[in-house]
Amino acid sequence: MSETFTKSMARNIFYGGSTFFFLLLLALTFDTESSLHESDNRENLTEQVAHGKRLWEENNCIGCHTLLGEGAYFAPELGNVYKRFGNSKEAIMGFIKSRPVDGIPGRRSMPQFNFTDEELNAVAEFLKYASEINTQNWPPNIQG
Amino acid sequence: MNYQSQAVAKPYFMAAIGLFVGQILFGVILGLQYVVGDFLFPEIPFNVARMVHTNLLIVWLLFGFMGSAYYLIPEESETELWSPKLALAMFWIFLVAGALTIVGYLTVPYATLAQITGNDLLPTMGREFLEQPTITKIGIVVVALAFILNIGLTVLKGRKTAVSLVLLIGLVGLAVFFLFSFYNPENLVRDKFYWWFVVHLWVEGVWELILGSLLAFVLIKTTGVDREVIEKWLYVIIAMSLITGLIGTGHHFFWIGTPEYWQWWGSIFSAMEPIPFFMMTLFAFNMVNRRRRNHPNQAAVLWALGTGVMAFLGAGVWGFLHTLAPVNYYTHGTQITAAHGHMAFYGAYVMIVLTMISYAMPLIRGRKEAASRKSQVVEMWSFWLMTISMVFITLFLTAAGVLQTYLQRYTDTPMSFMVVQDKIEIFYWLREGAGLVFLVGLLLYVSSFFIGQNEPEETAKV
Numbered sequence: 266m267s268e269t270f271t272k273s274m275a276r277n278i279f280y281g282g283s284t285f286f287f288l289l290l291l292a293l294t295f296d297t298e299s300s301l302h303e304s305d306n307r308e309n310l311t312e313q314v315a316h317g318k319r320l321w322e323e324n325n326c327i328g329c330h331t332l333l334g335e336g337a338y339f340a341p342e343l344g345n346v347y348k349r350f351g352n353s354k355e356a357i358m359g360f361i362k363s364r365p366v367d368g369i370p371g372r373r374s375m376p377q378f379n380f381t382d383e384e385l386n387a388v389a390e391f392l393k394y395a396s397e398i399n400t401q402n403w404p405p406n407i408q409g
Numbered sequence: 410m411n412y413q414s415q416a417v418a419k420p421y422f423m424a425a426i427g428l429f430v431g432q433i434l435f436g437v438i439l440g441l442q443y444v445v446g447d448f449l450f451p452e453i454p455f456n457v458a459r460m461v462h463t464n465l466l467i468v469w470l471l472f473g474f475m476g477s478a479y480y481l482i483p484e485e486s487e488t489e490l491w492s493p494k495l496a497l498a499m500f501w502i503f504l505v506a507g508a509l510t511i512v513g514y515l516t517v518p519y520a521t522l523a524q525i526t527g528n529d530l531l532p533t534m535g536r537e538f539l540e541q542p543t544i545t546k547i548g549i550v551v552v553a554l555a556f557i558l559n560i561g562l563t564v565l566k567g568r569k570t571a572v573s574l575v576l577l578i579g580l581v582g583l584a585v586f587f588l589f590s591f592y593n594p595e596n597l598v599r600d601k602f603y604w605w606f607v608v609h610l611w612v613e614g615v616w617e618l619i620l621g622s623l624l625a626f627v628l629i630k631t632t633g634v635d636r637e638v639i640e641k642w643l644y645v646i647i648a649m650s651l652i653t654g655l656i657g658t659g660h661h662f663f664w665i666g667t668p669e670y671w672q673w674w675g676s677i678f679s680a681m682e683p684i685p686f687f688m689m690t691l692f693a694f695n696m697v698n699r700r701r702r703n704h705p706n707q708a709a710v711l712w713a714l715g716t717g718v719m720a721f722l723g724a725g726v727w728g729f730l731h732t733l734a735p736v737n738y739y740t741h742g743t744q745i746t747a748a749h750g751h752m753a754f755y756g757a758y759v760m761i762v763l764t765m766i767s768y769a770m771p772l773i774r775g776r777k778e779a780a781s782r783k784s785q786v787v788e789m790w791s792f793w794l795m796t797i798s799m800v801f802i803t804l805f806l807t808a809a810g811v812l813q814t815y816l817q818r819y820t821d822t823p824m825s826f827m828v829v830q831d832k833i834e835i836f837y838w839l840r841e842g843a844g845l846v847f848l849v850g851l852l853l854y855v856s857s858f859f860i861g862q863n864e865p866e867e868t869a870k871v
Contacts, residue, residue: 323537328456334742
């Protein structure tokens with residue numbers, strides 16, 4: 266780099282630039298917070314959904330699945346699984362309940378979590394709530 | 410080594426390398442589980458192995474960053490470390506806490522771990538990369554605070570350079586943004602939104618400051634180029650990192666229930682994120698070309714050049730591939746993401762830590778400038794084996810990802826996830842093969858520390 270462009274100029278670009286864009290990020294964050302209610306489906310965030318989210322976390326579901334495209338890529342996307350399973354909570358609960366304890370020979374298999382019926386219902390409620398978040402039409406189709 | 414207290418970096422580097430080996434062993438297990446689905450099931454299910462793989466990566470990189478800082482800061486500040494005892498105490502606390510966490514992952518079901526560590530009191534577990542029990546997270550904060558105190562007071566009492574200042578800003582940023590990991594709202598969208606304040610603002614934000622300053626330090630030491638020139642580059646690079654990377658966070662806010670405008674902000678700014686990485690490549694090669702001397706530690710110079718190139722390819726090019734919203738609409742959460750993640754982490758953060766270790770370890774172990782020729786040759790072989798196999802891991806995952814995107818998302822007759830996984834199996838096998846070569850390279854790397862110890866030190870070629 267040329268001699269007319271000095272280290273202190275470079276330093277000022279760093280401090281000025283990063284401060285400006287950090288403030289811009291903050292501003293956009295505030296704006297996002299103020300309009301988030303339009304898309305985040307909070308009106309359906311019941312106690313059951315919150316319980317389901319906790320179960321989702323405490324069983325590390327994200328360690329295999331994606332949820333709205335984030336997570337691991339070993340097992341299907343679950344953000345739209347409620348719709349994929351024909352808008353049926355029962356289908357979701359039945360699937361989780363029926364996983365064999367020792368897996369499926371040679372195949373990937375979901376562990377058996379031994380959920381109670383109430384817990385199964387909470388997980389299904391959580392996935393139903395997730396499927397109703399406005400994700401700008403993502404995923405492109407029902408396969409997730 | 411100019412200051413005795415720099416030696417405190419040694420246990421940090423040793424732990425980093427040890428955990429790196431563990432990380433790769435679990436990587437190989439995961440790769441096999443992709444094709445032999447019931448491998449180790451139900452004893453070590455995929456989610457557990459993955460958690461161990463990613464958490465070990467984070468922890469060993471943190472060990473590497475801390476060791477690097479403990480080595481670099483006294484030398485830049487021209488004074489002994491404020492408290493080597495505190496640094497050593499923190500080392501053991503961090504190592505024991507890390508080891509207990511990994512043992513917890515592997516010995517009890519995750520739900521049980523959540524229960525016995527009191528996740529209900531302050532639920533932070535079960536989110537990708539932030540799976541650690543809350544008590545471990547608190548431990549990380551304590552270690553980070555003590556570390557920053559130690560480093561900060563050393564900088565304050567000594568010479569202040571751009572390199573040490575930028576490193577300090579990066580490390581403070583690392584600690585501050587980690588605090589978002591304690592925020593876990595019930596609202597899934599908000600949870601995901603602030604989760605990125607840890608993950609993105611680490612790896613595409615403040616970690617780049619750490620990367621830049623470590624690279625600058627090694628280049629100053631090995632090329633003899635004027636500090637003024639190198640620090641000018643450093644400022645411009647990290648300025649571009651934050652100017653593009655802060656708003657670039659938006660490329661994670663396309664499809665998670667956040668406002669549509671993020672598609673514009675995220676696409677435009679993250680499209681510029683390759684710029685600082687490209688500058689880093691130019692920086693490394695320029696400085697080495699303008700070197701005033703040939704440093705006898707050729708391995709360290711190789712790692713420094715390598716990290717410049719691979720960070721640009723992995724973070725820059727592979728990031729750009731899927732960062733524009735119209736493209737990301739189809740590729741989001743596929744093997745393309747995995748491909749990018751692997752090469753970016755290796756190129757940017759694994760390689761910079763190995764650059765520092767390569768430069769500092771011979772000095773800590775009593776050499777004047779470099780390890781023996783024999784040791785360096787083995788180390789450079791390991792460089793090529795690991796780097797080339799990582800290129801192939803990335804290419805195979807990219808091929809898998811392109812096919813997956815097409816078959817599952819783009820074609821007129823989309824197929825289900827598991828059907829598609831079967832169809833792209835061949836690429837998972839190839840990836841596993843490349844992963845095994847990586848493991849061989851890593852073992853060779855470890856062996857380089859034991860080879861040629863009694864041989865004379867390598868001297869500079871004129």
